Amino acid sequence: MVKICCIGAGYVGGPTMAVIALNREAMPGKNLFFSTNVEKHVSEADIIFVSVNTPTKTRGLGAGKAADLTYWESAARMIADVSKSDKIVVEKSTVPVKTAEAIEKILTHNSKGINYQILSNPEFLAEGTAIEDLFSPDRVLIGGRETPDGQRAIKALKDVYAHWVPEDRIICTNLWSAELSKLAANAFLAQRISSVNAMSALCEATGADVSQVSHAIGKDTRIGPKFLNSSVGFGGSCFQKDILNLVYICECNGLTEVANYWKQVIKVNDYQKSRFVNRVVSSMFNTVSGKKIAILGFAFKKDTGDTRETPAIDVCNGLLGDKAWLSIYDPQVTEDQIQRDLAMKKFDWDHPVHLQPMSPTSVKQVTVVWDAYEATKNAHGLCILTEWDEFKSLDFQRIFDNMQKPAFVFDGRNVVNADKLREIGFIVYSIGKPL
Numbered sequence: 050m051v052k053i054c055c056i057g058a059g060y061v062g063g064p065t066m067a068v069i070a071l072n073r074e075a076m077p078g079k080n081l082f083f084s085t086n087v088e089k090h091v092s093e094a095d096i097i098f099v100s101v102n103t104p105t106k107t108r109g110l111g112a113g114k115a116a117d118l119t120y121w122e123s124a125a126r127m128i129a130d131v132s133k134s135d136k137i138v139v140e141k142s143t144v145p146v147k148t149a150e151a152i153e154k155i156l157t158h159n160s161k162g163i164n165y166q167i168l169s170n171p172e173f174l175a176e177g178t179a180i181e182d183l184f185s186p187d188r189v190l191i192g193g194r195e196t197p198d199g200q201r202a203i204k205a206l207k208d209v210y211a212h213w214v215p216e217d218r219i220i221c222t223n224l225w226s227a228e229l230s231k232l233a234a235n236a237f238l239a240q241r242i243s244s245v246n247a248m249s250a251l252c253e254a255t256g257a258d259v260s261q262v263s264h265a266i267g268k269d270t271r272i273g274p275k276f277l278n279s280s281v282g283f284g285g286s287c288f289q290k291d292i293l294n295l296v297y298i299c300e301c302n303g304l305t306e307v308a309n310y311w312k313q314v315i316k317v318n319d320y321q322k323s324r325f326v327n328r329v330v331s332s333m334f335n336t337v338s339g340k341k342i343a344i345l346g347f348a349f350k351k352d353t354g355d356t357r358e359t360p361a362i363d364v365c366n367g368l369l370g371d372k373a374w375l376s377i378y379d380p381q382v383t384e385d386q387i388q389r390d391l392a393m394k395k396f397d398w399d400h401p402v403h404l405q406p407m408s409p410t411s412v413k414q415v416t417v418v419w420d421a422y423e424a425t426k427n428a429h430g431l432c433i434l435t436e437w438d439e440f441k442s443l444d445f446q447r448i449f450d451n452m453q454k455p456a457f458v459f460d461g462r463n464v465v466n467a468d469k470l471r472e473i474g475f476i477v478y479s480i481g482k483p484l
């Protein structure tokens with residue numbers, strides 16, 4: 050029986066270990082434990098997953114782009130310090146290509162004759178669907194050294210997944226392909242959203258409807274229908290971070306054109322967020338100063354309370370910059386989190402030690418409420434920034450009756466029925482759709 054230990058029990062480590070534990074053959078009793086005695090469990094384990102956070106560096110060389118591997122490095126040093134037997138160390142975190150080489154150096158330096166095999170096993174789960182994604186992944190990717198020891202390690206990890214993942218979905222590659230495939234997958238996914246969002250700007254300018262365009266192009270089996278929803282912009286802890294990381298690696302390898310190509314995905318995303326703010330301000334007679342704007346949804350997507358890199362932060366800050374008063378409602382995000390997010394500098398969200406005190410302006414201009422009706426009461430406009438299902442079934446007549454007139458709706462996720470809202474009397478702006 051192999052013993053598995055995971056360092057880092059966040060969004061990835063926690064659910065991944067739970068699903069592995071559930072899929073082991075019948076065990077006498079409990080087989081999933083959470084512990085802070087990391088040294089003990091590392092020294093006893095055969096396979097050690099490392100799924101610590103790998104945020105963007107905020108200081109020094111590569112600041113604003115390169116991955117900060119501080120947490121990874123300290124985990125590797127700890128493994129080297131406490132291990133007394135051979136180990137398979139699995140990179141579960143998303144890391145720059147060639148990280149395994151650095152980790153190998155840390156582990157084998159002072160190795161006391163211990164054999165370490167490093168594997169890259171990036172995670173492709175998405176938040177809100179983590180357990181489903183882990184139960185039936187499109188694929189599991191395992192990269193390792195092309196030596197007999199490396200291949201044995203790959204086999205050992207493959208056996209863990211083979212308890213519930215069909216063998217043809219387990220892809221084995223060399224280390225660098227596995228590391229790079231993770232960055233590439235996120236870059237391709239984000240690029241799809243920036244592509245459809247770029248089209249949405251053209252749709253607004255020409256009278257085309259982005260939903261119809263997405264539907265039409267998605268029918269081409271080479272393009273496919275998924276991930277073509279135009280939005281106020283993509284968010285989440287990984288897309289931007291991983292593309293910046295990719296850009297940095299390209300630049301370090303002298304590949305300026307390639308770096309610029311991928312940088313553009315982020316630029317279009319930033320453009321989409323600022324375009325949204327400009328549309329709100331310009332349609333509300335060029336000023337939102339002193340006007341109450343309701344913000345419905347703050348999480349970076351539905352079914353999660355996660356606000357890391359949510360487009361709502363940039364949109365809210367843009368509106369606050371124009372002196373709007375915001376009343377924010379999200380079914381899963383706390384007031385404390387929202388106030389903190391709006392007071393934070395870029396990238397600080399994943400560096401808790403750098404947290405700044407709250408700025409008094411944002412506290413005064415922002416209220417957080419626990420109900421969409423409360424948020425919209427007496428508001429001049431409302432912005433939908435997360436596609437929560439409950440927003441589709443709100444009583445918009447009631448909302449309209451309690452808002453200032455003219456009452457504006459800016460649907461950043463295309464979730465409401467714009468025609469019905471117009472019948473009620475709202476002025477409705479949807480992303481990438483004719484007025």
Ligand code: NAD
Binds near residue numbers: 123143
């Ligand atoms: P997270 O911040 O939720 O979890 C990381 C955890 O590691 C934190 O709880 C932190 O306290 C802990 N940690 C850091 N150093 C530690 C140490 N030395 N010992 C013990 N614990 C330590 O991050 P996450 O969202 O789970 O992401 C982890 C990695 O997985 C990142 O590289 C990310 O890019 C990648 N990833 C994330 C997702 C996602 O949906 N969130 C999906 C795929 C890949």
Ligand code: UGA
Binds near residue numbers: 278282284287288
């Ligand atoms: C994403 C990837 O989908 C996962 O495969 C990957 O493992 C993960 O990043 C990671 O590496 O962290 P996640 O960020 O949880 O997962 O969520 P997504 O569903 O990909 O959504 C990301 C952002 O894109 C959200 O803000 C979402 O609203 C936006 N989005 C998504 C769109 O604007 N349009 C779409 O069509 C799809």
